[in-house]
Structures are given as structure tokens and as C-alpha cells.
Amino acid sequence: MAERNGGGGGTRRGRLYGVGAGPGDPELLTLKAARVICEADCVAVPDSGSGRRMALGIVSSWLDGQEVIDCATPMTSDADVLAQAHDDVARELASRLDEGKDVAMVVLGDVCVYSTFFYVAERLRPRGYEVELVPGVTSFSAAAARLCQPLCTGSESLLVTPASADGLDGRLGAAENLVLMKPPRDLSALAGSLRERGLLDGASLVSDLGLPTERVVPRLADLEGQVGYLSLVLVRGAEARAAARAGRPAGPER
Numbered sequence: 001m002a003e004r005n006g007g008g009g010g011t012r013r014g015r016l017y018g019v020g021a022g023p024g025d026p027e028l029l030t031l032k033a034a035r036v037i038c039e040a041d042c043v044a045v046p047d048s049g050s051g052r053r054m055a056l057g058i059v060s061s062w063l064d065g066q067e068v069i070d071c072a073t074p075m076t077s078d079a080d081v082l083a084q085a086h087d088d089v090a091r092e093l094a095s096r097l098d099e100g101k102d103v104a105m106v107v108l109g110d111v112c113v114y115s116t117f118f119y120v121a122e123r124l125r126p127r128g129y130e131v132e133l134v135p136g137v138t139s140f141s142a143a144a145a146r147l148c149q150p151l152c153t154g155s156e157s158l159l160v161t162p163a164s165a166d167g168l169d170g171r172l173g174a175a176e177n178l179v180l181m182k183p184p185r186d187l188s189a190l191a192g193s194l195r196e197r198g199l200l201d202g203a204s205l206v207s208d209l210g211l212p213t214e215r216v217v218p219r220l221a222d223l224e225g226q227v228g229y230l231s232l233v234l235v236r237g238a239e240a241r242a243a244a245r246a247g248r249p250a251g252p253e254r
Contacts, residue, residue, distance in 0.1 A: 004041035011100040014041065016093060016129055018117040020110040020136020021058040024210030024230075028137045031056060033106075036134055037062045040104035042096050044069040044089075054230075055106040056148050069093070071105070073116050082119075082128055097129055110138045112162070114181060140179040143206035146216060153175045162189060163233065163249065172197050178235035185226040187233075194220070194235065202239050207231035 017036050022028035037043060037059050045056040047070040056068065059182050071089040074081060096103050107115045121131050140160065144151045152158040159166070160177035163183035172178065172193060183190055187205070194200040203220035207213075207228045217223050220233060 013129060014097040014099070014101040014103060014132045016097060016121065016124060017102065017104040017134060018111040018115070018121060018131065019059075019106045019134045019156050020115075021055045021106050021108055022137040022210075023109055023139040023142045024054070024058065024208065024214075025142070026058050026061065028142060028210065029062075030134070030136060032137060033059075033134050034062050037066075037104050037106065038064065039102070040066060041101035042067045042069055042103045044071050044093060044103055044105040046071050046073040046107060048073050048075045055108050058108075059106055066178050067096075069103070071098070071116075071120075086116075086119040086123060090120050092216075093120065094124060094127070094129070097124075107136075108139070110136045113138055114162070120176040139209060139230075140181075140234065142209055143204075143232055143234055146206055146209060147204050147218060147234065149204070149234070151179070151234070169193055172199065176237050178237060179231075180235065182229070182235050183227065183231055185228070187220070187227060189224060190233070191220060191223070199235050202236040204234050205231060205237075206234070 002118070017040065019033045019036055021033065043059070043063060043066050045053050045068065047053050053070070069092060071092070072085055073089070074085055076082060093103050093105070101115060101249040105117055105120065107117050109115070111117050125131050140151065156176040158177045158179065159171060160181065162169055163180040165171065191200060194203050200221050201219070205217040205220050205223060205227065207215040208230050213228070215227070
């Protein structure tokens with residue numbers, strides 16, 4: 001990491017790194033992410049409760065005695081509760097940075113996509129703390145690779161949106177291809193909306209990617225039962241609509 005001694009022999013603040021750990025498979029951790037984690041003085045990991053420290057599990061083989069800081073990030077939509085949690089995490093990390101320690105905060109997927117990290121960084125950057133980002137493999141890129149299908153080709157558009165977003169029905173027709181993040185456990189309503197727009201035959205689901213509980217459903221229409229929290233739906237809308245016009249099933253034999 002960077003030299004910590006400032007002018008006049010003083011100790012400068014440490015640097016905060018936001019590190020994307022990828023979707024779950026430790027082999028998808030980038031070389032740069034591994035190096036930053038190895039060299040950091042402290043490694044911070046989100047903890048959503050019930051032992052959900054998944055990012056720590058992905059990077060654990062790269063730890064060599066660094067302090068591990070648990071960052072409580074409750075799974076709630078209560079804005080006040082979340083704001084307080086992010087304030088607490090920022091305060092905890094600032095205490096290490098003020099000691100001149102570099103901190104790597106590790107998050108699932110890519111640090112720039114729906115990441116907890118930015119809620120913490122936006123509290124520290126205005127106070128003069130140095131922040132550096134290390135991108136990671138996104139869950140939807142890895143899911144598309146697992147399904148052996150493209151996210152988009154040629155001039156097609158791709159829309160990435162939470163499946164719970166307000167106005168989702170309108171968004172379903174806004175792009176040729178879709179990534180629907182964090183869908184509800186019961187997908188019946190979402191499947192119905194996709195069916196109404198001729199998109200269901202082009203939809204697939206991947207859950208717990210890279211974990212022992214991984215589940216891959218190439219055709220969402222064939223899904224039975226509920227899905228887990230770490231799920232996403234990929235929709236090849238352009239392919240589904242073209243297949244519908246031609247009166248054939250979407251996609252190759254799966």
C-alpha cells in the first residue's frame with residue numbers, strides 16, 4: 001500500500017478501498033482484488049445478520065492476520081435504520097483510517113452495482129479520506145456465463161433493475177434485454193408480468209451462483225417453488241419476441 005508517513009514525519013490517514021469480490025466463486029476474485037486484500041491492514045465485510053458474511057467467505061484464503069471488521073448492514077427498507085447503520089460503519093472505519101491503516105471493504109459482485117460500499121464512502125470522502133475502487137465480476141455477467149448465453153449483442157440494449165422497483169411493469173418493455181435483481185421469493189407475479197409481454201419464454205433464473213446451493217433454471221416458465229435471496233432473472237427479450245413472431249420456442253435447446 002501507499003507510504004503512510006506524511007511530511008514532517010507525521011502519519012497520514014489510511015486509504016479506503018472498495019473491493020468487488022465477485023458473485024460467490026472464489027476463483028472469480030480478480031488479481032487486483034486479491035492483492036489489495038493481502039496488503040490491507042484491515043478487511044471490512046458487510047454483515048446482514050444471521051451469520052451472512054458471504055464476502056468474507058469468498059476472500060478468506062487471502063487473509064493473513066488482518067483485522068476483520070464486521071459492518072452491520074441490516075436487511076431492511078427502513079431508511080432511518082439503514083442511515084444509522086451506515087453512519088456506524090463509517091465511524092468504525094474512520095477510526096482505523098485515522099490511525100494510518102488502509103482498509104479494504106469487500107462487497108459481493110461489483111463495487112459499483114447496488115453496493116453497500118457507496119453509502120459508506122459518501123460519508124467519508126467529503127471529510128477528506130482517500131477512496132479507491134476495485135471492480136469485480138457482476139452477478140449477472142457470471143449468471144449469463146453459467147447459462148452460456150449473451151446479455152446483449154449487436155445494438156441491443158440491456159436494462160439492469162431491481163425486480164422490486166416501482167414502475168417495474170413499465171420498465172419491462174423499455175429494453176430488449178433485462179437483468180432483474182433480487183426478485184421476490186415467490187416469482188408467480190413476476191412470471192405473469194413477463195408472460196403478458198411475451199417475455200417469459202426468454203427468461204432464466206440463477207440463484208446462489210458459485211455456492212454449494214447454486215440453482216440454475218434455464219427456463220423460468222419451468223420454475224417450481226420459491227427462490228432464495230441471492231437470485232436474479234435474466235431476460236433475453238429480443239430473442240423471446242423474435243421467437244414469438246416466428247411461432248417457435250425462444251432460445252436453443254436447453
